Amino acid sequence: EVQLVESGGDLMQPGRSLRLSCTASGFSFGDYAMSWFRQTPGKGLEWVAFIRSKIYGGAPEYAASVKGRFIISRDDFNSIAYLQMNSLQIEDTGIYFCTREIPHGPFDYWGQGTQVTVSS
Amino acid sequence: SYELTQPPSVSVSPGQTASIACSGDKLGGKDAYWYQQKPGQSPVLVIWQYNKRPSGVPERFSAFNSGNTATLTISGTQALDEADYYCQAWDSGTVVFGGGTKLTVL
Numbered sequence: 001e002v003q004l005v006e007s008g009g010d011l012m013q014p015g016r017s018l019r020l021s022c023t024a025s026g027f028s029f030g031d032y033a034m035s036w037f038r039q040t041p042g043k044g045l046e047w048v049a050f051i052r053s054k055i056y057g058g059a060p061e062y063a064a065s066v067k068g069r070f071i072i073s074r075d076d077f078n079s080i081a082y083l084q085m086n087s088l089q090i091e092d093t094g095i096y097f098c099t100r101e102i103p104h105g106p107f108d109y110w111g112q113g114t115q116v117t118v119s120s
Numbered sequence: 121s122y123e124l125t126q127p128p129s130v131s132v133s134p135g136q137t138a139s140i141a142c143s144g145d146k147l148g149g150k151d152a153y154w155y156q157q158k159p160g161q162s163p164v165l166v167i168w169q170y171n172k173r174p175s176g177v178p179e180r181f182s183a184f185n186s187g188n189t190a191t192l193t194i195s196g197t198q199a200l201d202e203a204d205y206y207c208q209a210w211d212s213g214t215v216v217f218g219g220g221t222k223l224t225v226l
Contacts (some may be wrong), residue, residue, distance in 0.1 A: 106153040110162040
């Protein structure tokens, strides 16, 4: 059974850093691209970042709103995807979901989400 | 940037057919995906590859995509289908989601 479990969400002050983890099981993690999304009541579902599988070079891509502040990475040996969030802003508040991606297709599995709150 | 537009809400009576539209420029030329999200839960893929249902998704869910509109149809709608529904597509390597439609079964 495919499972994605996010962790690391917390209440943070603006400007601080936070790292989210997504631990995967039930599939060959290294064969898939992994993505992070966030959801807020006002902005709906927003793609944040994805990282290609090593087969496709392992390169990351970022939404304009987080480029230069967030870093996505992966540990294929331990089946974990990370999202390093730097220079947090209030607008980064939301529930962060980790997903498995079918290349240029749908996001077929989602984790349960982890809450990130940025507030002074 | 590419946009997908959905109605904020749709209402349907139990047992009737619900249709949720998603519009975008030349959307019919892309693969449109549909997700269901119930309160407090993560999104669940319900339609992919034009009109395929992942394992476990009931046959009453179907979709059609042509022109500028993709439509999710739920036949014989049940109370448990009440949820938010999102359409999604790719455009120039970018993920695009619609704003979501709240389906109310009353």
